[in-house]
Amino acid sequence: MRRREFVTLAAGAALTPSLLWPRAARAQQAEKSYRIGYLALLPGEDTTLGKPFAQRLQELGYSEGRNLKLEYRSAEGRPERLAELVAELMRANPDVLVAGFGTLTAKATAAATRTIPIVFTSVGDPVGAGLVTSLAKPGANLTGLSAQASDVAAKRFQIMADLVPGDKTIAVLSNPDTPFSASALRVVRSAAEQAHRPLAEFEARTPDQVPVGIAAAVKSGAAALLVLEDPLTLGMARKIAELVAVARLPTIYGLRKFTEIGGLMSYGADLSQISRRAAEYVDKVLRGSRPADLPVEQPTKFEFVINMKAARELGLVLPSTIVALADEVIE
Numbered sequence: 001m002r003r004r005e006f007v008t009l010a011a012g013a014a015l016t017p018s019l020l021w022p023r024a025a026r027a028q029q030a031e032k033s034y035r036i037g038y039l040a041l042l043p044g045e046d047t048t049l050g051k052p053f054a055q056r057l058q059e060l061g062y063s064e065g066r067n068l069k070l071e072y073r074s075a076e077g078r079p080e081r082l083a084e085l086v087a088e089l090m091r092a093n094p095d096v097l098v099a100g101f102g103t104l105t106a107k108a109t110a111a112a113t114r115t116i117p118i119v120f121t122s123v124g125d126p127v128g129a130g131l132v133t134s135l136a137k138p139g140a141n142l143t144g145l146s147a148q149a150s151d152v153a154a155k156r157f158q159i160m161a162d163l164v165p166g167d168k169t170i171a172v173l174s175n176p177d178t179p180f181s182a183s184a185l186r187v188v189r190s191a192a193e194q195a196h197r198p199l200a201e202f203e204a205r206t207p208d209q210v211p212v213g214i215a216a217a218v219k220s221g222a223a224a225l226l227v228l229e230d231p232l233t234l235g236m237a238r239k240i241a242e243l244v245a246v247a248r249l250p251t252i253y254g255l256r257k258f259t260e261i262g263g264l265m266s267y268g269a270d271l272s273q274i275s276r277r278a279a280e281y282v283d284k285v286l287r288g289s290r291p292a293d294l295p296v297e298q299p300t301k302f303e304f305v306i307n308m309k310a311a312r313e314l315g316l317v318l319p320s321t322i323v324a325l326a327d328e329v330i331e
Contacts, residue, residue, distance in 0.1 A: 039085060174202075178230035269299035
């Protein structure tokens with residue numbers, strides 16, 4: 001017996017078992033330390049979506065330096081670096097791998113290991129991406145949260161169709177290299193077809209192609225724009241908001257971050273809440289649950305946010321029917 005254990009037991013000899021046990025249990029828990037590897041594609045994710053994730057872990061009893069070591073790696077918007085970075089995380093022997101925002105991080109972690117548990121934080125269509133066999137029974141070694149991004153793209157299209165009625169063209173900007181974009185774009189196309197509205201599609205694979213795509217949308221005569229979110233567009237949120245403001249092009253996004261920095265509208269899942277839920281999934285895995293037995297969770301909260309200052313700067317008078325639908329109006 002180690003001296004520290006002996007002293008503890010000797011000092012507690014006069015205590016009742018009911019008083020001694022909680023102290024012993026806490027000591028045992030303190031000795032167990034976990035290592036989590038977090039892979040991000042989005043630049044600065046540790047200060048954005050990673051923040052509520054880490055905060056929730058702390059609320060659940062995990063403390064950096066005491067019983068947790070969180071290894072963070074970011075590709076800073078460069079998908080080609082993901083394989084290299086997940087290999088670095090693997091060398092640290094993590095108890096759990098966390099795939100940050102987007103499908104590409106989840107695919108990179110899934111390709112790297114079939115044994116280490118993986119929790120993905122925000123995948124638009126995990127079944128369509130081939131990550132899980134079904135939402136109810138993920139199978140294999142990964143599970144997590146679905147942002148259900150492709151499904152809500154039709155709702156965004158409808159909002160913009162109501163904003164610019166008639167037969168005016170609505171444009172969509174997406175990154176074709178992001179797995180989610182293909183499924184979301186199909187949804188938007190279907191919505192446009194059902195509404196008998198012309199749709200103009202523009203692509204941006206790299207940061208320098210984003211302003212080119214927006215300029216092309218403006219040149220096409222589009223009356224409104226949908227931006228499909230992915231690590232590229234999210235990383236350029238401020239620049240995109242500035243470009244469409246200068247072009248006076250009404251634009252809707254999938255994440256509230258865009259409206260908070262000057263964008264007109266956003267409609268989509270609450271990613272902060274999703275990040276917190278991802279931390280709870282990590283906690284379940286660390287406590288012994290198998291990812292294969294944890295259903296992929298779909299979002300239960302969606303936000304429609306309007307920035308009225310942006311509307312005024314665009315010279316827009318928003319219909320009361322649209323304003324009435326908003327969960328939040330930024331003045």
